Amino acid sequence: MGVRIESMAGVMLMGNIPLNKRNQPISAKYFTELPDIFKESALLDRFHGFIEGWELPRITEDLKVNGYTLNVEYFSEILHELRRAPEYAVAVNDLLDVPTKADTRDTTAVKRLATAYLKILFPNITNASEIDKKDFNDFCLEPAMEKRRIIREQISLIDDEFSPNMPEIKIKD
Numbered sequence: 092m093g094v095r096i097e098s099m100a101g102v103m104l105m106g107n108i109p110l111n112k113r114n115q116p117i118s119a120k121y122f123t124e125l126p127d128i129f130k131e132s133a134l135l136d137r138f139h140g141f142i143e144g145w146e147l148p149r150i151t152e153d154l155k156v157n158g159y160t161l162n163v164e165y166f167s168e169i170l171h172e173l174r175r176a177p178e179y180a181v182a183v184n185d186l187l188d189v190p191t192k193a194d195t196r197d198t199t200a201v202k203r204l205a206t207a208y209l210k211i212l213f214p215n216i217t218n219a220s221e222i223d224k225k226d227f228n229d230f231c232l233e234p235a236m237e238k239r240r241i242i243r244e245q246i247s248l249i250d251d252e253f254s255p256n257m258p259e260i261k262i263k264d
Contacts, residue, residue, distance in 0.1 A: 102138075104129070114145050120248050121241075132250035139200035140238025141245065173210045178217040180206045185219035186227055186262055193258030197239055201260050204235035224262050232262065 108124060109117045121141070122130050129135070148154075173179070183206045189198050208231040209216060216222045240257050247255040 108145070110145055116145070121245050122249070130249060132246045132253055135242060135246050135249070136196050136253070138242055140204050140235070141241040142238065143241065170211075173214065176210070176217075179210050182216060182219045182222070183209060183231075186222075186224070187232070188261050188263045190258050190260070193260065197243065197258055198260065200239045200242070201232070201235045204238055205231040208234055228262050232260070236260065 104125070106124060108121055111117050122135065180202070183202055187202065187205070205227075209222070209227070212230050213222055213226070236257060240255075243253070243257055244255040246253040
């Protein structure tokens with residue numbers, strides 16, 4: 092064949108996981124409700140993170156915005172433009188200390204998620220020296236690590252070859 096195809100597309104899956112009366116998953120295995128193709132560890136390992144939707148507040152009437160708002164098309168265009176901005180990924184690379192034996196998929200996922208948080212929460216930051224390291228840790232690195240940790244944990248429940256342990260990615264001193 093000799094043909095290599097590379098995609099820059101992202102995939103997001105949305106679904107419902109059965110919850111108990113305390114709004115917690117009935118099963119420790121989140122992916123049991125998905126089609127069989129999504130129960131393969133090799134595929135799931137390529138997912139960067141998992142958001143536990145049951146931890147989010149339900150939408151209530153008082154959360155709806157009244158009056159002036161940011162136009163969705165305008166905001167979408169801003170986010171689209173931010174995808175092309177390489178300086179955020181450079182800043183994240185400059186901030187992180189990644190162990191040499193860290194799994195590459197974990198490292199890629201954490202860096203990309205941390206970069207996304209940086210772009211959304213600190214769009215004015217374009218290099219590592221401009222952000223407070225504690226803010227970066229609290230609002231970018233820790234959430235990214237948690238989203239990836241959930242994926243690692245779920246994969247380890249499906250496939251014994253996978254460890255639920257995450258590499259110790261931290262902020263450089």
